[in-house]
Amino acid sequence: MRKTAIGASLGVLLLGITGVCAAAPALANDAPATQLTPKTLVIGVDGASFDVMAQANMPNVKALQAGGLTAASNLPASPMAQTVSGAGWSTIATGVWPDKHGVPDNSFSNPHYDQYPDYLTRVEQNLPDRATFVAGTWGPIATTIFGGGVDTRVEGGNDEGTTARVVEQLTTGQPDDIFVHLDEVDGVGHGYGSSSAEYLVALDRADAQIGEMVAAVKERPTYANEDWLIVVTADHGHKPTGGHGGPTKLERKTHVIAQGTGMTPGLVRDDVKITDIAPIVLGHVGIANDPTWDLDGLTVDQIIPDDFDTLRPVLQTAVTETGPERLLGWTNQAPEGWSVDNSKMPTGGTPEFHGWTFMTDDFFSNVELGQNRENNVRSRNVFAVADSDEWDDAGDKSSNKFDSTLVTPAYELNGASTVDVSFVSDYAVDGPQGATVWAYFDEESGAQRQKLIEYPADGTRENPVNKIERLAIELPRGENGQLPKTVSLQFSYAGVNSAFWAIDQVRVTQPDAPIPAELTLSASEVAAGDTINISGTGFTAEEALRVELRSTVQHLADLSAGLDGSIGADIEIPAATEAGDHTLVVVRADGSEVQQPLTVTAAQGTADAAGAEADAQGAADGAGAEADAQGGAGAAGAEAEGAAQGAEADAQGAADAAGSVADGSGTAAADAKQAEANATGSAQGDKPADTTKPGDTVKPGDTGAKLAATGQAASMGIFAAIAAAIVAAGTGLVFFARRRRNA
8 A cells, every 4th residue: 555654854855856857758759778687796895994994095996986875884782793794794695683683793503594584595586597696705604694595605715716706707607696705804904903004905905806896897798788786895894903893983884885776976875774785786686675574774765864864964063972072963953843842851961962862873872882872773864862871971960850752743644544653763771761652633633642652661771672663553533533634743751860762764654545435415405205315435345334314313324335435325304304404424434424415395295284274274264254144144034034023915925035045044054164174174184293104205296185175175165155144144134124114
């Protein structure tokens, strides 16, 4: 899975820009470039002290430096390993430090070559058709350090013989990958010391032999079709008076000089180490640095400067420390975006180690020898140090407790649910102390800090931790599944005259940002009781999902995404849902949510019932009016009857006629009452609230048609009753008026 670096330093960004600019696309009609055959030649000069080499002539080595890369590299010291050939050449051959390859001295009593084989053995394992060749003056080079899988292994007897064997192979053979060991500089160093004239002569003699081999490479008939990587290195240095094995600068300092494809001419680097030689060679021949090999070394393009390395221009000389002499090697200035919290630090103490400070290995490891600082070999260039021991060694102090915290920038997160943290950690214990790594998240997220690491508080001086820490963090989520937007790390160290903690290459990375899930609704408005189609993409294959309707939460359905991460379903909105604005929510397996607004209108059956009730109310009102008319008609009839008793025969006939009309009015009133009863019963019998359950489907227009017909019939009966009453009342009044006139 591709990872994305977060909060990259300026160096990383510049490397990226350079790479983009350099990678111009080839034109379609360009002729293909000739494929060169990769070849490698690694020459090791035993006991060559790098600082002294600058004083020698060594024209061939200096030509390689001018045409390629140069880097000094320090060895570890006891208890990890002695500065001797067995440990040094094993480190160069395998690409790992002695605590992995298991050769701390020259006894080879318990090597781990099965787990960490030499790089030529890896070439044979991955590209068995390549021809590999080893020639060494010191016997264990060809018999022990480089394994039996190498095609040809020879002992040269002396440096002249070793050189002759290599030149012969280059001239008459077809070797692909060669390792050469020259031993006699080391012998002179033991006999005369690295400050002697004899030592300089021995270096120049080795240089001449290197020149013979390089010339043989260039004189090959096939040289124009070959891509040669040439490396010069050493296993250890020598003391001025002779000898090695200890922790001094001259004993520990070795070097990497490399000329070939990808090596910038004349470039001096502060971050390349002898463990990088093996992966550099493997990379040159097309074998990638496999993470499962657990190599400490990297190819040159894998070595990415970090924020601490940006401090090299501001490094200064020591204030009170004498071991580093006048070396520009430390600063208390944090990199841009970083900070040091010294609020709990006492006053006083050694200023170079007051709280977390930043320094190089040449400075740090030489403040006081033999205290395990030499074993901080996995740090590169400039690194951060908290050292309660060295801080306590000088000056008056308000307290003896060292307590300081190093704080990283807030790295922006990209929406992935995990974050990976790695850093080089060299932690030594000698008395009471403690070290903790915390992760802090942005305040808006509400997430609590997380403890990532806590180191032991007591122990022996021997480093209990000297490795690259790699942590995978599951990010916390908020109530609605939201992830933090930023993360920062805090490295807290406290101790009382104990030991130290050094860290470097702090990296915060994440998997690629997930493609946001998308949700689409077939409509923005739906009636309660109806269905709506939902569709979506960007979910995890077969992810379990829950569909809800809010504002008041209603569980609508459970879904499972398809193998392509898509969903599609018809979702029924409960008929009892209140009309208004809602939100349809898909709750993901990790608790996060995808939402779309949805307007719900009243169920269709509910609207029809409301209309029926209004019609029924109108019928009831009509019935009341009819009753009033009936009373008026009755009064008029009674008065007409009294008038008829004292009138003539024609008045009696008129009264009879009025009674007949009144009878008709009574019949109409009865019809109106029956219509009212029918309308009321129909409205009450068809109310959806009494019969519709949530989830049922209501057929649009069904109940509403019946209710409308009933209401129309009721209204017609009422109007007929009122008209009859008016006729009856009017007839009675006419007869009454006629009688008064006759009287």
